[in-house]
Amino acid sequence: MASRNISNDVHETPFSVFLWGGKEKFDGRKQILKALSSNPVFSKTAVTIPSLARKDAWKRAVAQARELIVLKHREKWTGSQFRDAVRMLDYFLPVQPQFRIFLSNLERQMSDEQKAIWVPKAERFEILGSYAQTELGHGSNVRGLETTATFDRETDEFVINSPTVSSTKYWIGATGIWATHSIVVARLIIDGKEYGNHLFLTQLRDLNTQKLMPGVEIYELGPKVFQGMVGVDNGAMQFHNVRIPRSQMLARNAQVLRDGTYVPPKNTKHSYGSMVTVRAIMAEITGYDLLKAVAVAYHYTNFRTQFWTKGQKEENTVFHYASVKYRLLPLLAKGTALVLVGQNIKRAYDDYTEVVIKTGNTSQLEDLHLQTVGAKVYSTDITANGVETCRIACGGHGYSALSGFGRMYAHTVNAVTYEGDNYVIAQQVPRAILKHYKAKTEHTVPSLSYLEFLRIPDSGSKLTVSCESDWFMPKNQKWVFERRLATLVKAHIEASEAGKDTSFTVHELTMAHCDFVYWRGFWEVIRKAVSTDFVSQLEALAHVFSLSLLQYAHKDVYAPYALTESQRKSLSSAYDRAIDTLSGYSKSIIDAYGFTEFEMDSALARADMDPYEALFAGAKDSEMNNMRDVWPDIVDARGIWGRLDKEEKAKL
Amino acid sequence: MASRNISNDVHETPFSVFLWGGKEKFDGRKQILKALSSNPVFSKTAVTIPSLARKDAWKRAVAQARELIVLKHREKWTGSQFRDAVRMLDYFLPVQPQFRIFLSNLERQMSDEQKAIWVPKAERFEILGSYAQTELGHGSNVRGLETTATFDRETDEFVINSPTVSSTKYWIGATGIWATHSIVVARLIIDGKEYGNHLFLTQLRDLNTQKLMPGVEIYELGPKVFQGMVGVDNGAMQFHNVRIPRSQMLARNAQVLRDGTYVPPKNTKHSYGSMVTVRAIMAEITGYDLLKAVAVAYHYTNFRTQFWTKGQKEENTVFHYASVKYRLLPLLAKGTALVLVGQNIKRAYDDYTEVVIKTGNTSQLEDLHLQTVGAKVYSTDITANGVETCRIACGGHGYSALSGFGRMYAHTVNAVTYEGDNYVIAQQVPRAILKHYKAKTEHTVPSLSYLEFLRIPDSGSKLTVSCESDWFMPKNQKWVFERRLATLVKAHIEASEAGKDTSFTVHELTMAHCDFVYWRGFWEVIRKAVSTDFVSQLEALAHVFSLSLLQYAHKDVYAPYALTESQRKSLSSAYDRAIDTLSGYSKSIIDAYGFTEFEMDSALARADMDPYEALFAGAKDSEMNNMRDVWPDIVDARGIWGRLDKEEKAKL
Structure with missing residues (x-):
């Protein structure tokens, strides 16, 4: 039990601060943990959630949502801290969309006049959003999407409708019971002409009674x-001639004037922006979910003993x-790569946002879009599989x-699956790779260096690995990643040119591309950390x-580039050596992450x-x-069989 | 919607009968389905189980268990049919161990005198077992294992004890609330001397009240x-000086005489047998679980439309x-391989059992043990991953x-994980392979043909594939499987000889070995089915x-055996062609499996x-x-924020 080192306090060391993304984030986590773990409303041991009826689990979530509102007021949490607090409670709460997708859309998509009205209401939880x-x-x-919002010039309103069963809004978070307002995506129709999807702030429930508004039909959609x-x-939601004032179409970009004139958006990239935000956040935080599972498995497997080696007394x-x-x-290594490289992707996105605010320059958006799509697919696939691997x-x-x-x-x-199904959005990565290749602009993106191999098939030095230690040299590792990607991209180009459906193979290609991106990124992080005390870890x-x-x-x-038998063997023994070294550091790394008992919430x-x-x-x-009942x-x-025997005999 | 072909009836065609393992099994499934799906106690639509509190879900299971006893009596089901019925209800029932592990152990491990007393009680559900x-x-x-059973000569009893927390019997099915008797595995101790694990039929609860027997401490272990x-x-269960008569040690093999003399078992392989039985059953049935998930995904993805191809009107x-x-x-292909080859493994085991009964010859047990271990690892890994792939x-x-x-x-x-963790039991497959290799007995096992490559490294013809259609030839497919296994086994031998811990790599090796076993087995099945109407499928x-x-x-x-670039390409296009052909047959195959609505139990x-x-x-x-509450x-x-604002102002 020497290896167990679990507590409910957060211990600060330079390594911990580094792994948690810097002092500000580290302190933020510490504060939130303190507020939550000392409050009985959020106790994770008082109730065994998986034993509860869903109704009762949800009622508990409502109580926690209410208490979080109190905490946000008292602790003066920012929206981002509020989101972090919700995440730490693990079960999602009805109040989750409020400072995530609800307010972020009000802020990005509403005109200044609209914002002045609605943002404070949302920030003060006077309206509950989805x-x-x-x-x-x-x-x-x-x-x-099939939901329609038809402009009625007579009344200066939009009329929202769900024309078919398949147009039922479905999976809408916090909408089954909780939300009073929803940002509804619907096809705008003016005078019979369609203008594509727009956003409409729609009231769902009466503010005083929580009863559904006229024409709004909502069901909670089941487990x-x-x-x-x-x-x-x-929620599952249908609209039957639901009327909202014209002023509730989100009008930062496109607008509908009083006379029905449609004013199109100037910047068409705006809708893209919110997805990039969410995916940049996912890139930053998903890896911690994997690391938490690894920490639980680490603690448990270091406690449990099993089987004897001959001659040994202890198992x-x-x-x-x-x-x-x-x-x-x-x-453990992959989770760390996900968070360290993911933080840099998020930082690049934050820097971009600042540039946009200052200069209006959105030229980097496309590249960030590519990076965040890749990071979303890569981090969520690795994390989900990884968590289940830890369990097994x-x-x-x-x-x-x-x-x-x-x-x-x-x-x-x-x-x-959410924020874009991984197989569907993975298609965007090869598309961007090909675009650069065709435009000969790969030199502008370091992670596309491998495209050079495609231009000059025999370019680049041969792999010169001859022993185990050669495999620890970045240039040899890079050679393999680049050669592999050149192979996969070439196959992808050929398949695309032949008109084949590549929607299956793009997933593998995107993962391989991200292997390289994260490999580059991880070593870059280390180059900047050479002078730290924890560079060996x-x-x-x-x-x-x-x-x-x-x-x-x-x-x-x-072939002919394929590794020889001896290169394969030395690669395998290099890996053994690397595992052995990391094994020696593993305790100090797990301790540095220092997940608390509250965060892990595990009997193990x-x-x-x-x-x-x-x-x-x-x-x-x-x-x-x-x-006893x-x-x-x-x-x-135990008497059934005997009774049936008797009945049978009686009949004969 | 043309492709949907779902009903609650089982349609009989020669192909269906074949896929379900022959007329007897097909009819068995049909009869059980009829009995269950027409009985409201087993309705799968009346209640949404995942919404229930666990308590309520379990009460429902008790009601179903009671009804199954009635059905077994009325329909004169065999034990195996009873097991099939439990399986079809999907949630497991407390009565599940009765005709599985409880009775099978009574029958195998009890003396004839003991059986005469206990088997009828168990068959009539007068005692409920675990x-x-x-x-x-x-x-x-x-x-x-740490639980002890100490012989008390004075009283002619065994005294059962749980000496430590870690000796708590845990995960014991149907024991938290339901069972009255349990077959307890405990270390036999006579006069201070230990004789290893033996089985003890132990009463847990009073037959008239269901109250725990003295010294028996049991908790239901949570979700x-x-x-x-x-x-x-x-159940989680501890024993505190629980006394049972000497006659309740299962005494078919080892025995304890009145004076405390220990009579050791003649055949030491007996304990091995029950694991082989369970795994043979798993080999036969696991694939259907995968196929059921494939059928649901097939129905749904053939219904759903998404995205337009340019110029097309329909999505x-x-x-x-x-x-x-x-x-x-x-x-779909893997699931079919699992059931068709699995049926043959089960058949081989049944044949073996007959031979043992007739002649006492157990020489085939070791080979069957190897086959069933491999099949267990292979079928459960593929099925679990496959079900989740279908969902995603x-x-x-x-x-x-x-x-x-x-x-x-x-x-x-x-x-x-159960019936032997896959990583743990996977070790037995390479162990057996090596044993044959060292004894030069690989010719006795067809699926070890690849070991020849190890004896004469350059033996066997080179791969002569030069175009797509070559990849459809068994000899070329075989070449790859054998070469691969030769590589993996060679690496395994070298690692073992170097004293390395191979417990990780054996899993991959076992899966690769089974790829070959199932590949051989699948084509053998087809050779016997050439004259059927469904051989193309x-x-x-x-x-x-x-x-x-x-x-x-x-x-x-x-290298130098590695495939060339053009061989890799032709392999990939051969696969495309195979998928295309199967796609054309997919509807007829899904229809032939013909999972009913009751079996699939899915809104999709x-x-x-x-x-x-x-x-x-x-x-x-x-x-x-x-x-509304x-x-x-x-x-x-929605009023919290305003109230807190007011309170704050009041304080200032």
Whole structure:
């Protein structure tokens, strides 16, 4: 148990501050954790959520949402801190969209006059908001949305309608019961002419009674898989001639004048912007979800022992088996790559936003769009698979909901689908690669260096690896990543030119491209951190990250460039060495992340009990103990067979 | 909607009968489905299980368990039919262990005198059984179990004890509330001397009151991840000097005489047998779980349309995108391989059992053990990943619990861990391979043909593929599988000889070995089916199965044997052709499996509604509609900010 080092306090070290993205973010997390973990409303041990009826879990979420409003007022949290607090509660809350998609859209898409009216109401929670885009029939393809908003010149209103079952707004967060207002995406129609999708702030419920407004039909849409997001009342919503004043079309860009004249937007990239924001945030934070699962698995597998080695008295610590270490340590490295490189992507986006505000220059948006799409696909795929790998590596006890892994998987795997399905949006990455290739502009994007191989097929030096240590040299690692990408991109170009449907293969290509992007990015981070005390830990992580990717990456390299048998072997033993080194640092890294008991929320990682004690205590707490009302039915069940025998005999 | 062909009836065609394992099994499924789907106690639409409190879900399971006892009596079901019926209800039931692990152990491990007493009681459900092996501290390593059974010569009893927290029996199915008797695995101690683990039939609860017996401490152990197995009350159990008569040690093999003399078992392989049985059953049935998920995804993606191709008026059917087809069709092929080859493994095991009964010859047990371990790892890994792939391929609506995918994943992924964790038991496959290699007995096992490459490194012809159609020839497919395995086994031998921990890499090796076993097995099945009407469908499935594996398998083949660029390309286009052909047959294959509405239990696959109608109907049915009791809290939440502002001002 020497390796357990779990508490409810956040310990500050330079390495911790670094891993959490700097002092400001580190302190922010600390403050929020303090406010939440000391407040009984947010207790994670008082109730076993997965045992509750969904209704009761949601009522709890409402109580927490109310308390968060109080905390935001008292602690003077910013919108971003409020979002962080919601995230830490794990189950999503009905108040989640308020400072995320609701206010961000009001702020970006409303005219100044509109903002003056609505933003304060939303910030003070006087209206409760949601964002209604997805329909039963269309998600990724927004052009297919069917909800209409028809301008009625007589009354100066828009009339919103759901013409078909498939136009039902579906999956709309916080809309099943909670929201009073929703930003509804609908096709604008004026005098029978269509102007495409626009946003309409629509009141859903009466502010005094919570009753639905006339013409608004809403149902809560039922449970999600894996008990995901039990704190959110997702809504299914139809509109039947719902009227809103003309002033509630969000009018920063396009407008409809009193006489019905349509004023088109000047900048067509605006709609793009909000997706880029959300994905930049995802790039920054998704990796922590993976790291949290790794931390739980790390604590547990360092506690559990199993099987004896001959001649040894004590059983072996499970973590030290290759079958565990080779699953968990690459994930520790990948999670770290995701957060460190993701932070830089988010920073680049923040810098861009500042430039736009100051100069109006949006030239970088396209590149950021590409980066954030890649990061979204890459980080969510790795995280979801990784969380489940951690659970399975914990064996049977990972299947107990008390381990917390079920909740973690439910809440990370949905990101593979939302904010753009990974297979659908992955198509944008090769599209951008090809655009640069055709325009011969790849030199403007460092992560496209490999396109050179396509122009001059035999360009670049040969791979000169002859021993294990050669594999630790960046130029050799780079050679493999570039060769592999050249191969994949070439195949993609040929398939595209032949008119083939590449929607399946683009996913693999996007992941491979991001391998290279994150590999470059990770080593760049380290170059800037050479003078720190924790550079050895970072290097150990980066080596495992690089070499774990190379185990697979090299297999895409064709003959005659393919690795020789001895190169494959030295790659494999270099990886063994890297794992071994990282294993030595693993405790200090897990400690530096320092996830608290509150954050991990797992019987496998408690401060005051070992995992077996905590699992046994969990059983003692089960609400299904002493279900005496069922006992007579069970006793009676044992008599069924005999009674039926008698009845049968009686009939004969 | 032309492609939807869902009903609640089972349609018989020669192809259907073949896919379901022959007339007897086909009819069995039909009869059970008829009995269950017409009985309101088993209705899958009356209640939305994932919305319920776990308590209520379990009470429902008790009601179903009681009704199943009635049905077994009335329909004169065999134990195996009873097991099939439990499986079809999807949530597991407390009565599940009765005809599975409880009775099978009574029958195998009890003496004839014991059986005469206990088997009829169990068959008539007069006692309700469970099997208590796993402890908090030990699962796979049975030698580490800590529960003790000490012989008390004075009273002619065993005294059962749980000496530590880690010795708590944990995960014990049907034991939290339901079972009256459990087969407890405990270390036998006589006069201070230990004789290893033995089985003890232990009464847990009073038959008239369901109250715990003296010294027996049991808790229900809390929820499982993903709402898995809500119908089972798994137990955490400790024994405090629990006394049972000597006659309740299961005494078919080892015995303890009245005077305390220990009579050791004659055959030491007996304990091995029950694992082989369970795994043989898993080999046979696991694939159907995958196929059910594929069927749901197939129905849905053939209904949904999304995005327009330029110049087309209708949106494209989602199934026809490569991103969907290349995920679902290989799974249709893999699921079919799992069931067809799995049936043969089960048949071989049944034949073996007959031989043992007739002749006592157990020489085939070791080979069957190897086959069933491989099949267990292979079928459960492919099925769990495949079910989740199906869900994700359905996009956002796959995340609704109404899709049924959440339930399917929860109940397939646990098999990756139970009956032997896949990483732990995977070690047995390379161990057996090496044993044959060292003993030069590989010729006795057809699936070890590749070991020849290791003896004569340049043996076997070179790969002579020069065009797409060459890839459809078995000899070329075989070449790749064998070369790959030779590479992996060679690496494994070298690592083992160097004393490395191979517990991680054995998983990959076992999967690769099974690729070859199932590839061989699938084509063997087809050779026997050449004269059927559906051989084209089978061949289309087998080609996609083979070529989908080869897409990855060839990457493990080293230079100088590695595929050339043009061979890789022709392999890829051969795969495209195979997918295309299978796509044409897919409807007829899905129809031949003919999963009923009851079996699929998904809003995405209803007989009388399309998926959008069913999802909307599901929302209308949500128990969270009209939660008027929460409305005042929500209305009040909008006033919180203003009140706090006022309070603050008042303080100033």
